[in-house]
Each structure stands twice: as structure tokens, then as C-alpha cells.
Amino acid sequence: MTAVRNLYAEFVRTFGNVLFAVSLFVVWGILTLIGVVVDQGQDPSAYFAAYSAPIARAIVRLSFDNVYHSPWYVGIIGLILLSLTVCTFKRVIPARLPPLRAVKIDAMPLHAFLDVAGDPAAVRAQVAAFFRKRGWQLRERLLGGAEWTFCDKHNWARRGVLIAHLGFVIVAAGTTLYWARGFSGQVPIVTGRSVTIPQTKALIRLNRFRYTIDPIATKSGIVYQPIDYVSHVTVVGKSGIPKNEVVRVNHPIDIDGTLYYQASYGFGIRFAVTHDGKPVPALADRTYLEGETLDLPGSARSIVYQRFVPTVDRATGAPTADPRVNNPAAILTVQADGGALGTALVPMRSWIDVGGGWRVTPARYVLYSGFQYRYDPGIPLVGIGAFVLLAGLIISFYLLPARLYVRVDPAPVGARVGVAATTVKGYDLYENEFAQLVVQLRGATQ
Amino acid sequence: MPIDQALMAIAIAAYVLGALALVVYFFSREEWLRNFGAALAIAGCVAQFAQLIARFELTGVWPLLNLYGSLSLFAAMSVAIFIGFAFRYNLWFAGGFLLAIAAIALAYGTTWNEGTMPPVPSLQSYWAKIHVPIVVSSYAAFLVSFVFSGIYLLKYYAERAFATRALAAGATGGAAAATAGNAPAAAANLGFDISLGVRNDTPAIDAATAGGNPVAGWLAALPSLPALDTIVYRAVAIGLPLISIGIITGAMWAKEAWGAYWQWDPKETAALASWIIYLMYMHLHTRHGWRGLRTSWVSVIGFASIVFCYLGVNIWISGLHSYKT
Numbered sequence: 001m002t003a004v005r006n007l008y009a010e011f012v013r014t015f016g017n018v019l020f021a022v023s024l025f026v027v028w029g030i031l032t033l034i035g036v037v038v039d040q041g042q043d044p045s046a047y048f049a050a051y052s053a054p055i056a057r058a059i060v061r062l063s064f065d066n067v068y069h070s071p072w073y074v075g076i077i078g079l080i081l082l083s084l085t086v087c088t089f090k091r092v093i094p095a096r097l098p099p100l101r102a103v104k105i106d107a108m109p110l111h112a113f114l115d116v117a118g119d120p121a122a123v124r125a126q127v128a129a130f131f132r133k134r135g136w137q138l139r140e141r142l143l144g145g146a147e148w149t150f151c152d153k154h155n156w157a158r159r160g161v162l163i164a165h166l167g168f169v170i171v172a173a174g175t176t177l178y179w180a181r182g183f184s185g186q187v188p189i190v191t192g193r194s195v196t197i198p199q200t201k202a203l204i205r206l207n208r209f210r211y212t213i214d215p216i217a218t219k220s221g222i223v224y225q226p227i228d229y230v231s232h233v234t235v236v237g238k239s240g241i242p243k244n245e246v247v248r249v250n251h252p253i254d255i256d257g258t259l260y261y262q263a264s265y266g267f268g269i270r271f272a273v274t275h276d277g278k279p280v281p282a283l284a285d286r287t288y289l290e291g292e293t294l295d296l297p298g299s300a301r302s303i304v305y306q307r308f309v310p311t312v313d314r315a316t317g318a319p320t321a322d323p324r325v326n327n328p329a330a331i332l333t334v335q336a337d338g339g340a341l342g343t344a345l346v347p348m349r350s351w352i353d354v355g356g357g358w359r360v361t362p363a364r365y366v367l368y369s370g371f372q373y374r375y376d377p378g379i380p381l382v383g384i385g386a387f388v389l390l391a392g393l394i395i396s397f398y399l400l401p402a403r404l405y406v407r408v409d410p411a412p413v414g415a416r417v418g419v420a421a422t423t424v425k426g427y428d429l430y431e432n433e434f435a436q437l438v439v440q441l442r443g444a445t446q
Numbered sequence: 447m448p449i450d451q452a453l454m455a456i457a458i459a460a461y462v463l464g465a466l467a468l469v470v471y472f473f474s475r476e477e478w479l480r481n482f483g484a485a486l487a488i489a490g491c492v493a494q495f496a497q498l499i500a501r502f503e504l505t506g507v508w509p510l511l512n513l514y515g516s517l518s519l520f521a522a523m524s525v526a527i528f529i530g531f532a533f534r535y536n537l538w539f540a541g542g543f544l545l546a547i548a549a550i551a552l553a554y555g556t557t558w559n560e561g562t563m564p565p566v567p568s569l570q571s572y573w574a575k576i577h578v579p580i581v582v583s584s585y586a587a588f589l590v591s592f593v594f595s596g597i598y599l600l601k602y603y604a605e606r607a608f609a610t611r612a613l614a615a616g617a618t619g620g621a622a623a624a625t626a627g628n629a630p631a632a633a634a635n636l637g638f639d640i641s642l643g644v645r646n647d648t649p650a651i652d653a654a655t656a657g658g659n660p661v662a663g664w665l666a667a668l669p670s671l672p673a674l675d676t677i678v679y680r681a682v683a684i685g686l687p688l689i690s691i692g693i694i695t696g697a698m699w700a701k702e703a704w705g706a707y708w709q710w711d712p713k714e715t716a717a718l719a720s721w722i723i724y725l726m727y728m729h730l731h732t733r734h735g736w737r738g739l740r741t742s743w744v745s746v747i748g749f750a751s752i753v754f755c756y757l758g759v760n761i762w763i764s765g766l767h768s769y770k771t
């Protein structure tokens with residue numbers, strides 16, 4: 001039993017220590033920075049290409065390639081929440097909301113004694129009136145036979161830290177809710193086609209996609225600046241009623257609580273394939289997106305559609321950076337038995353000989369629009385938490401709750417007023433204000 | 447020369463001249479130099495805001511969406527926050543350092559001036575007008591805290607050096623060490639507000655000042671260590687809520703533009719790392735034994751993280767936020 005009690009005491013001592021919390025922040029900060037420096041979510045081979053083998057191995061083994069969803073990251077947030085809870089109850093509340101108690105005035109760094117002529121009771125009333133007039137909240141207590149007056153400023157703001165900590169907990173709860181109940185995904189939709197979103201069963205048809213790009217002359221050459229991406233869609237949600245909508249960047253649409261965003265666009269290709277000079281109509285109907293593979297039936301050969309080139313320089317035949325379509329081509333890789341035989345830039349409507357009697361022509365390009373969708377039931381909590389946290393920060397940083405311990409004792413002549421001050425942020429910040437207060441008190445009582 | 451470029455040139459010239467005046471003031475303590483430097487700082491700052499407005503009027507494009515405009519606001523806000531602090535706590539002596547950094551930021555910013563570009567679709571949002579100025583202002587507040595933590599550390603380590611020297615002199619029979627404890631507090635004062643602590647916490651510097659050491663004399667004229675620590679704290683107390691609001695508004699914008707309020711994009715993640723460092727600062731500052739020397743170092747590290755978040759991520763790491771993509 002005592003072993004368990006000792007263990008608990010040890011746990012409370014460690015997790016309730018601000019320096020322990022700060023050490024957790026250090027680890028949190030380092031893990032966060034790892035994710036900035038190391039590209040996230042790449043294929044393991046990318047790390048072996050970018051770093052030396054031992055470092056790449058460490059990145060992959062320690063999940064630093066997806067650090068924000070790694071056990072380390074979730075674990076450190078968990079430890080911070082635990083520490084925050086223990087600390088709040090064991091340290092912050094007792095320290096910030098101390099009971100009214102007698103103190104040794106001359107042992108406090110900020111203190112002063114004033115000798116005042118007059119009856120102690122009258123002086124006490126005079127002192128109380130002085131502080132009340134300046135907005136201090138007064139409470140009187142009889143402690144150890146002496147009459148104490150406790151004066152507080154911004155007493156309510158002592159809870160600022162609690163508010164900040166609560167805000168952090170609410171944000172954490174909101175993000176957990178997304179993990180537990182939310183989902184997100186990406187879906188490309190080719191012009192003229194419909195897609196059903198697996199999680200929501202919503203149907204989206206892309207009627208038209210339009211983009212605007214302006215060439216702009218800058219000091220470092222022509223820059224092709226995207227100006228607008230617009231998708232005209234028809235959507236069918238739970239109600240079953242089709243609705244026409246427009247999706248643009250910064251203007252998502254909401255279908256039954258799930259939001260759909262304009263995320264990307266690209267060019268799909270329809271291929272015309274012939275085998276021994278005869279068209280193969282079965283392959284003509286599908287639109288291939290960048291990165292997709294066209295398998296030639298009954299053959300070990302295939303074509304990978306790598307990338308669309310909107311503009312090929314007519315003079316040199318080389319791809320240009322111009323993203324507007326003006327003499328387009330496709331970059332295609334021919335594969336046999338899974339291995340690459342070669343890659344070529346194939347202009348639209350010209351063909352590539354794949355061997356074995358197969359010829360492939362990129363016949364037509366079709367624009368597709370990439371949508372991102374997301375259902376996040378945690379958003380209201382994260383939003384509320386963020387504002388609570390912010391309010392807590394502002395209260396904690398801009399209000400300085402101070403407490404004065406005031407005692408008026410009979411003196412050989414008249415009365416002796418003792419005043420000591422504490423604040424939630426130590427004494428330095430309050431040194432001068434306290435000095436001024438004492439000067440004013442002296443002026444008011446003499 | 448177009449009006450905005452003329453204003454930019456005026457601002458840079460005012461900062462360079464103001465920095466010179468205030469550096470000389472730091473050593474000479476000539477009142478008129480302080481007033482001259484302060485006037486130049488204010489003139490430069492006003493010219494900068496006028497420049498940003500003129501650019502917006504001339505081009506119709508929100509001027510903060512590239513590094514040129516954003517560094518310009520950074521310099522202007524740093525100087526503006528510093529002017530506020532300097533008036534409130536009489537800290538003009540530090541203006542030389544700050545104006546020099548502002549001038550460098552501006553001069554560097556002009557190398558990123560690509561001319562007028564319409565913003566890419568994700569930046570065409572009213573959030574650009576809210577989020578960017580807030581984030582840049584938080585960086586500016588952190589610059590001010592960085593400058594004063596630098597001065598804190600300078601004074602702290604100088605005190606240690608003087609104490610060691612006094613001890614060594616004492617060991618060889620000198621009386622310097624004996625006088626160190628009861629030397630008068632800094633005789634010469636640059637006139638800053640006494641509200642910022644008057645405790646004599648640098649006895650070795652004070653003793654050396656009394657002994658006629660000129661370097662110690664300059665150091666003694668700086669605010670006391672707790673006063674410097676308080677200034678750093680107050681600047682961080684401006685920066686931390688601002689960067690928190692910046693992260694929150696950024697998340698709201700991201701939710702609208704990219705579909706998720708948090709994408710672990712390098713920029714937002716680097717901002718989170720800086721936020722964590724300043725959170726450490728604030729927590730350590732609640733501990734008596736950690737306040738001062740250690741928190742000043744945390745503030746220095748925090749500002750390094752801000753520089754990384756601001757420039758490093760934009761220039762070296764491409765992501766959704768990079769101005770290059």
C-alpha cells in the first residue's frame with residue numbers, strides 16, 4: 001500500500017512540476033521541427049535518396065516520415081495533457097488562489113511600515129477607505145488574534161492560467177474528435193463525369209472546369225500566375241435533389257455537413273490504341289489521369305501516362321513552362337514486364353510504337369478538377385478552445401493580480417500600519433507601483 | 447521615381463541615420479542626439495506605412511503577399527512597437543540596434559521586389575488582410591524582445607567578467623573586491639523610467655564604474671537586470687498572443703482555402719514550434735530561479751526560430767506558404 005502511495009506521490013511530484021512540463025515542451029518542439037525539416041509522407045526510397053543510409057533508416061523506423069501521427073507525437077501530447085491536469089490541480093490552483101492567511105510582513109520582499117498618529121481603529125478605517133477608493137477589493141479577517149485586511153486587485157484574473165489551460169484541453173478534445181469520427185479525402189472528377197464519395201454517398205458531377213492563368217513579366221523572367229480555378233458541378237446529397245453549385249478556391253461548398261474544396265486540377269488523356277493496324281475500341285473509353293497505367297490486353301506491355309505538357313515549343317520541340325494549353329503533348333513511359341523501356345514526349349494525336357504491333361495515340365485531353373473533402377465534427381470544439389486559450393493568455397499576460405496584506409497595530413504613539421504585497425508574477429514587476437502606493441498611503445494618513 | 451519607391455528610400459535613409467544617431471547617443475549621452483534619433487525613427491516608420499498604403503493605392507494589390515511587402519511591414523511594426531516601448535520606459539538607447547536591424551530587413555526586402563503580381567487564388571481572400579499583418583506584428587514584437595534579451599545577456603556576462611576580475615585583483619592584494627559590495631548604484635543614468643526596478647544587482651559593474659572604468663560606466667547606465675528582464679517579458683507578452691491569434695486566423699483561412707484548418711505545412715508547423723518555445727519562456731518566467739538569465743536565452747532561441755519560420759521556411763523549404771511557389 002505504501003509502495004503504491006509513494007509511487008503516486010512521486011508521479012504527482014514529477015508531473016506537477018513546471019520544469020517537467022517545460023521538458024515536455026522541448027520534446028514537443030523538437031518533434032514538431034523534425035516534421036518541418038524532414039519531408040513528410042514520402043516513399044521510403046525518397047529518404048534513402050535524400051539522406052545517408054543510417055539516417056534514412058532511422059527516419060523510416062522512428063516514423064519521422066509521418067511524425068505528426070507517430071506514437072511519439074500522440075504520446076507527448078498525452079503526457080502534456082496529463083502534466084497539465086496534475087499541475088493545474090496540485091500547483092496552479094493552490095498557488096494562484098491562496099487562502100487568506102497571516103504572513104510575516106517584514107519577511108516579504110515588498111513591504112513597508114508607516115507610523116500614523118491616531119487611534120488604531122480610526123487609522124484602520126482610514127486605511128481601508130484609502131484602498132477601497134483605489135479599487136481594491138477588501139476582506140477583513142481575525143487571524144491569530146490580529147485584525148488583518150486583505151486587499152485584492154484583479155482577483156478574478158488569477159484564473160487566467162486555468163482558462164488558458166482549459167482552452168488547450170478543449171483544442172485537444174476537438175482534434176481527438178476528428179480522429180475518432182471525422183474523415184477526409186481527395187477525389188479527381190473528369191469533366192462530364194460523376195463520382196460518388198465513398199463516405200458520404202454524395203454524388204458530384206463536374207459539368208465544366210475553368211482556370212485562368214496570366215503571364216507576368218518580372219525581373220527574373222516570365223511568371224505564370226494562376227488567377228482563378230472554378231468548377232461548375234451538380235451535386236446530389238441526402239435529399240436526393242440535384243443542385244448546381246460553383247466551387248472555387250476559398251469558396252468551398254457544403255453538402256450535408258461535409259465540405260468540398262477546390263484543391264487541384266489536371267489533364268486526363270483518352271488514348272486511341274491499335275493492334276496490328278486495327279482499333280481496340282475497348283480501350284478508348286477510359287480517361288487516364290497523370291500517373292495511371294494503360295495495360296495492353298494479352299501483352300506484357302503497358303504505358304504509363306506520366307505528365308501532361310500544355311505547351312511544347314514549336315521550334316525546339318521541348319516542353320515549356322507555359323501552363324496554358326497551346327500545342328500540348330503527353331509524357332509517356334513504355335513498360336514491358338513491369339520494367340521501363342523508355343520515356344517519350346508524344347504530341348497530341350501523334351502516336352508511339354510500343355512494339356508487338358501496338359500503337360498508342362494520345363487522342364484527346366480532358367480537364368479534371370481535384371476536390372478535397374473533409375468532415376470534421378471537432379471544428380466547433382477546436383474553435384472554442386482556441387478562443388478560450390487566447391482569452392486565458394491575454395488575461396494572464398495583461399492583468400497582474402496583486403494582494404496586499406495590511407495590519408494596523410497599536411504603537412507607543414498612535415498606530416503602526418504594516419503593508420506587504422505579493423503578485424502572481426513575483427515582485428519585480430510590482431516594485432515601483434508598490435512604492436508609489438506606499439507614498440500615497442503615507443500622504444493620505446498623515 | 448514612383449512615390450512608393452521614394453518613400454521606401456526615405457524610410458531606409460531615416461533608419462540608417464537614426465541608427466547612427468542613437469548609437470552615438472548610447473556612448474555620448476547627448477540629449478539632442480536622442481531626440482534627433484527618435485524623430486528619425488518616427489519619420490522612417492511613418493514613411494513606411496505611407497509607402498505600404500501608396501503601393502496598395504497604386505497597384506490595387508494587397509502589398510503584404512510577398513517577402514518585399516511583408517519584410518517592409520515587419521520593419522515598420524518593429525520600429526512602431528519599439529517607439530511605444532521607448533516612450534513608455536525611456537529606452538531610446540537601444541534604438542540604434544533596432545533601427546539597424548529594421549534597415550537591414552528593409553534593404554534585404556527590396557531584393558525581393560518582383561513588381562506587381564496579382565495574388566494566386568488561395569491568397570485572394572479577406573483573411574490575407576487579417577492574418578498576415580497579425581503574424582508579422584508578432585514577429586516584430588519578438589524582435590524587440592530579442593534586442594532586450596541581447597542587452598540583458600550582455601550586461602549579465604559583463605557583470606560576471608567584472609566580478610571575476612575584481613576577485614583576481616582582490617587575490618593579489620587589491621582592495622577593489624572589498625569596495626564592490628558597497629559601491630554606489632549606477633551614478634550616470636540614461637534617464638529611463640525608475641519604475642523598471644532600481645535594485646543594485648550588478649555590484650561588480652557598479653564598483654568598476656566607481657573606479658572610473660568607462661566600459662563599466664556605459665553598462666551601469668543601462669537599466670538593471672530585472673528591469674531588462676521585465677521589458678523582455680512585456681515584449682513577449684505582446685508577441686505571444688499575437689502569434690496565437692496569427693495561428694488561429696491562419697487556421698481559419700486554411701480551412702476556407704485548402705479544406706483543413708491544419709495541414710502540417712512547414713510554415714504553420716514552424717510557427718507552432720516558435721509558439722511552443724515562447725510558451726516555454728512564459729512558463730519558465732513564472733519560476734523565480736529561471737527568470738532572467740535562462741529566460742533571456744530562451745527568448746534568443748525563440749527569435750532564432752522566428753527567423754527560421756519567417757525567412758528560412760520561405761526561402762529553403764517549399765510548401766503551401768512559400769512565396770516562391
Ligand code: HEM
Nearest residue numbers: 017018021080083084087091092095161164168393396732
Ligand atoms: C500548451 C499548453 C499550455 C498552455 C497554453 C499554458 C499556458 C499558461 C499560461 C498563460 C500561464 C501564465 C503565465 C504567466 O502568468 O505569466 C501558465 C502558467 C502555468 N502553467 Fe501552463 N500552459 C500549458 C501547459 C502547461 C502544462 C503542461 C503544465 C503542467 C506542468 C503547466 C503548468 C503551469 C504552471 C504551474 C503555471 C504557473 C502558475 C503560477 O505560477 O501561478 N502549463 N500556463
